[in-house]
Amino acid sequence: MPFYSIICNEEKYCGSSTTPHKGGSSQTGSYPTFFVFVVGELLLFSSVIVLLQVACSCPDKCRCHSPTNFVDCSRQGLAEIPSHLPPQTRMLHLEDNQIHRLPAFAFRSVPWLMTLNLSNNSLSNLAPAAFHGLQHLQVLTLTQNSLLSLESRLFHSLPQLRELDLSSNNISHLPTSLGKTWENLTILAVQQNQLQQLDRALLESMPNVRLLFLKDNLWNCNCHLLGLKLWLEKFIYKGGITDGIICGSPDIWKGKDLLRIPYELYQPCPLPAPHPVFSQAQWQGSAHGVVLRPENHNSGEQDLSECELKPKPRPANLRHAIATVIITGVVCGIVCLMMLAAAIYGCTYAAITATYHGGPLAQTNEPGKAEAKEQFDSSPA
Structure with missing residues (x-):
């Protein structure tokens, strides 16, 4: 039921009262309030429709x-x-x-x-x-x-x-x-x-x-x-x-x-070379006990670069470390075996040499000594 119908149920809005006039006649009054209300409601309804159309509209294309x-x-x-x-x-x-x-x-x-x-x-x-x-x-x-x-x-x-x-x-x-x-x-x-x-x-x-x-x-x-x-x-x-x-x-x-x-x-990045003019000025200043600093036109960028956290040295990969230990052990074992073999060979050679010089030579020398002794005995007194 429209809102204006509810309002119109009351006589003061729907014009049921009469206004007495001179001569004993009566005349139905005008209804300005009713029409103003209806027009306002229509305007409100139309504005809501327009807003809904704008909100729900879809752009071209x-x-x-x-x-x-x-x-x-x-x-x-x-x-x-x-x-x-x-x-x-x-x-x-x-x-x-x-x-x-x-x-x-x-x-x-x-x-x-x-x-x-x-x-x-x-x-x-x-x-x-x-x-x-x-x-x-x-x-x-x-x-x-x-x-x-x-x-x-x-x-x-x-x-x-x-x-x-x-x-x-x-x-x-x-x-x-x-x-x-x-x-x-x-x-x-x-x-x-x-x-x-x-x-x-x-x-x-x-x-x-x-x-x-x-x-x-x-x-x-x-x-x-x-x-x-x-x-x-x-x-x-x-x-x-x-x-x-x-x-x-x-x-x-x-x-x-x-x-x-x-x-x-990877090798560490080299430090930037100092400016020659600054180096000369710094040397002269240090000679007089004064430390000079160059003008810093881009102080913000340099400060950020100086204060930037440098990556910490990272240890070698664990697999690489294990492989290195194994290879080192194998090499050391081979070297030890070679040294042992050399020692055994040296000892064997020394023993053979000692036996050769101490046995047969002594036996060959004894007949010589006996023959020399016989010759000495047979010689005239």
Whole structure:
């Protein structure tokens, strides 16, 4: 029953009373309150309908599935993020389009978004606040784009991020650290990029990562990659899964798996050579009892490099140690046997020689002595 019908049951609103006039006649009164109420209700009803249409509308070139809050805008040749996305959207697919940039607050209309797929676009520029407002986003796919680098601020507004796919881009370096943003990350894919180095501090900021995809990059397996090698060995020991790192340089390790290169073959990185001007000034200052320090224009970077924790020397592998002990024992045994054989041979030779000189020679000498004695006896007195 309409609300205005209930109101109209009362006489004061439905005009059942009469107004006396001069001459004893009466006239039915006007009903301004009733009409105002009906018009207001109609306006309210129409505004609710409009709001519902806006909230439940689906953008052009998109397909919306209301029961699952899924919006599919893939393969539509879009050059920008569609407007008027349903605010209750939980999953948004924008892959296989021509989107080349993401402005700040690009997804402000879908604050409850949990899965975002932007793969196979032309993305090369991501504003630092592009994902601002996506507090519930868990899966972000940016594979097969033209990204060159990533800013650390880009993911600061994604505290619930679980999976990040950055594969098949042109990324040459990643930030040193992304703070607490990646504490919940479990899957990271950066294969098929242009990475040569990967800072160990970045990996240590992901304590919950379990899948790590790193292949098909330009990894430079020099002494600076030793920290990554140590971290990966610990990561695998704790049950993590990775596809490994295949070295692209130097030539001695090209095509080799970083994890299979013996730790002992790595030499410590040489210290940077001091600046000649600074060295001369330091020598002159030390001569006068004054220690000079160079001007530090990049104090922040140098302080970080100086304070960076160096990896502790790792002992040799246990299997290698056991094999070394066995080989050493075998060699020592062989040497001892050879020494014993030499001693036996020497003693035998000495005994034979002594017997030869002490027996037959003595017997041959006795007849000689007897013959000499006979000759002496037979000689004239």
